[in-house]
Amino acid sequence: MSGACTNTLANLRGRIARIEAHGDAHDLTRVALGHAAADAALCGGLAVAAVHEVFAEGRQSATATGFVAGLAGRLTPRRPLVWVRQDFSEIESGALSMRGLCELGLDPRLVVTVRATDTDAALRTAADALACDALGVVVLEVWGPARQLDLVASRKLTLAAQASGVTALLLRVGAEPLPSTAETRWIVRAAHSPPSAPWHAWGAPMFDAQLVRNRHGPVGRWIMEWKSDECFFTEPATHPQPVAATPAHRPHQAAAIGQQRRAS
Amino acid sequence: MRAGLSIGLPLANARAICPELTVFDADAAADRKTLGDIADWCDRFTPLVALDPPHGLFLDITGCAHLFGGERALLQAASGALARQGFAVSAAIARTPVCARTLTRQASGIIIADGEEAAAVGPLPVSALGADEAITGGLRRAGLKTIGDVAARGRHEITARFGAGFTCLLEQALGQGDAPISPRKPLPDYIVEKRFPEPVATEAVIALNLSALSAMLVTAMDRQGKGARRLEASFFRTDGAVRTISVETGRPVTRAEVIGRLFRERLDALNDPLDPGFGFDLVRLSASRTEIVVQQQRDLDSNVHDNDALAALIDRIAARIGGRRVVVHLPEDTHIPERAVLAAPAQHHLAAAAQAAWPARVESEPPLRPLRLFDRPEPIKVPFATVPDGPPHQFTWRRVTHAVVRVEGPERIAMEWWKSDGAGPTRDYFRIEDEAGLRFWIFRDGLYESEPAEGAGQPSSIRWFVHGLFA
Known part of the structure; x- marks a missing residue:
């Protein structure tokens, strides 16, 4: 084979490789969730411009x-949802309460x-959006099993998300996971507030999140x-008593007291 | 008519004249609907069509007649088409609607030039005026048989005997005075239409024509710097049925392709699809509400583009599933949780929602308001509370019993007693976590001390509800 032919072949191979790699996980933008172990499993964070599924029981x-x-807040804090x-x-x-948000x-x-x-209208609207x-x-919220959300529908959503760079989050309550082209799939349950004295602040959202599918990494389960x-x-904080977040503009308490003592 | 029958004839007399007569009960509602349908069909001649119940229509053809080849041709086209549909038509053209109506009682197809009204209606009987039965009878008793006889008397005599209303009617019948009709629909700001010599029925042709019409409409509006907020497409079927489909937009539309796309979405999503039947012979596109478009220079910031894209998306979704199903949220100044947020149609309130001032959350506190709120609080069963004003130890909601592990509360919210519909029991809200980690927002409806003691134990009127769920 002449040198020119080999060269052409290599070029073609390179092009095919590029085409195949296009839109794959390795050049996806990722947003870190903040939870170290989960971010490690997700290769740095949740992928933007992909479909993610969250499943939960009815209650x-x-x-x-x-x-x-939370995922939506992490992904794009300043763009319309x-x-x-x-x-x-x-x-x-x-109903989703805006005061709650x-x-x-x-x-x-x-x-x-x-x-x-109905589900058909919801699916079509989500694809449009x-x-x-x-x-x-x-966010596409579908209650109960929906046969419309099959592999084809999921593939369509994935392609639309890849083309526009918008992330799709599927909230499936009371449904069984079906085959889909989602990038990740989570099963979420409520977790207890950390043990503490009853008069301490409790009730921050705690999730028992199980990553059951991850196309480009391991799965896991975290609180x-x-x-x-x-x-x-x-x-979750290892310290049994939650510590109030210290606002950046206020000096640390110990230092402030020290200063007061010096002043007096 | 041909057999010698007339309106108001007793049934026995009619049977005597025409023994093979078939009799039906009068159906006023169906008559009204048919008249409305005919009025819809008459929209093709002029946008100003008024009803004259029980069986008349007024058409204001000022400035329209030349489009159909003159008044004579218009009259023939309208009455010919209606007669082909099986209606008995009597039509006339005159300066005032009452004059034309009076003439139709005599014969069909009369066109009266300005100034000849008195001569034309003079020989007609007074019943042709369409006045009350009592007035017509009174005129006959007075020996005034024709309209000419009545017109010959002094107006003050007529007014003194039959009232000012009848005088007014008489003057209009004689072609005096100005009597505008009250059209069924407001006049659209812009109308473009396309007539087809051969009816069209295929979807592709209809879509093509709609986009051509949108381009014409946009050109017409653009000349005056207007954009459409509400658009209507009317499809006139050859068999007389008319279907009107309207689309609303959040901001004025100035591009033909946007209009075309909105109508495509709307037509796709119709519950009863557009049925072309034997085809449409007229398609009309009208802008019934328009706004002045301020042509402003776009800055390089991508925000403006994003807002436009979002508004366009909202318009498309609204065209398909309805404007009230796409909502943005506005804060309301009230403590009552279920009224604290107003869901407003996104098409009209997008800008307001982007500027809304929401109450700030308390730093380093867990959420104080639930993420999911029930429109209507759901009753729960509480066996007992340890202290009268305290939280429950367990409760049953949707047939599942939850044991309470942690409680925070009460947060007391009083109803807005200063409003007319605001009275109601004060609520004590508790944040609750159960043994599975689920967090609820429950409240007790009413206070213990305010309730009359009904023997021992818990007053029967104290009820508990779950109002929301925390994440």
Whole structure:
């Protein structure tokens, strides 16, 4: 074989390799969740411009909602969020409360809610929204088993997400996982507040998050705590008594007392 | 008519005249609907169509007649098409609607030039005026048989005997005065339409024509610096049925492709799809609400583009599933949890929502308001509370019993008694964590001390509800 031919062949091989690698995990942008072990399993964080699924039992719906809201808050804090859901899910597990979102440290001004009548309308709206690159995250909330959300639908969502750079989060409450093209799949349950004296502050969102599918890394199960002030997930505090977050503009208490003593 | 029958004839007399007569009960609702349908169909001649129940229509054809080849041709086209559909038509064109109506009682197809009204209606009987039965009878008793007879009397005599309303009617019938009709629909700001010599039925052709019409509409609006907020497409079927489909947008639309796309979305999502039947012979696109578009220079910031893209997306979704199903959220100044947030249509309130001032959260506190809130609090069963104002130890919600592990509360929220609909029992809210780690927001409806003691134990009117779920 002549040198020119080998060269052409190598060129072609290189091009094919590039085409195949396109859109693959290795050049995906990732956003760290803040939880060290989970970020390590996710190769640095949650992939942007992909589909992520969150599953939960029926009674854990609020927990899963909180987890999805946390993921959305991590992914794009400043871009509009479209939350698509069915009428039925509002009856079953309550409406998404904007005051509640505020309390989690997220911005309700960026949220546009679409109330779809059925799964078909919800799916179509979500696909439409995913094609709009002005958005940050599209959340599709579907209650119960939905046969419309099959492999084909999931593939369509993935392609739309890749093309526009918008991340899709599927919130599936009361459903069994089916084959899909999602980048990650989580099963979320509520975790206890850390043990402490009853008069101490408790009730920060605690998730028992199980990563059951990860296309580009290992799976795992972690207890994650959502920090509403700083807007990230962390490991639960090992210290039994939670310590109040110290605002940056205030001097540390010990130092301040020391200064007072010197002054007096 | 041909057999000698007339409206108001007793049934026995009619049977005597025409023994093979088939009799039906009058159906006023169906008559009204048919008249409305005919009025819809008449929209093709002029946008100003008014109903004259029980069986009349007024069409204001000022400035429209030349489009159909003159008044005579228009009259023939309208009455011919209606007669082909099986309606008995009597039509006339005159300066005032009452004059034209009076003429139709005599014969069809009369066109009266300005100034000849009095001569034309003079010989007609007074019943043709369409006044009350009592007035017509009174005129006959007074020996005034024709309209000419009545017109010959002094107006003050007529007014004194039959009232000012009848005088006004008489003057209009004689072509005096100005009597505008009250059209069924407001006049759209812009109308473009396309007539087809051969009816079109295929979706592709309809879509093509809609986009051509959108381009025409946009050109017309652009000349005056307007953009459309509400658009209507009317499809006139050859068999007379008319279907109107409307689309609303959040901000004025100035691009033809956007209009085309909105209508595509809307047509795709119709519950009862557009049925072309034997085809449409007229498609009309009208902008019923328009706004002045301020052409502003775009800065290089991508934010402006993003806002436009989001507004366009909202319009598309709203066109398909309805504007009230796409909402943004606005804070309300109230303590009542279920009223604290207002869901407003995103098309109209997108800018307001982006500027809304939400109450700030308390730093380094766990969430004080639940993430999911039930529209209507769900009742729970509480066996007992240890102290009268205290939280429960366990409760049953949706047939599952939860044991309470941690409690925070009460947070007392009083109802807005200063409002007319604000009265209600004060609520004591508790944040609760159960043995599985699920967190609830429950409240007791009413206070113990304010309730009349009904023997021992818990007053029957104290109820517990779960109002929301924390993450």
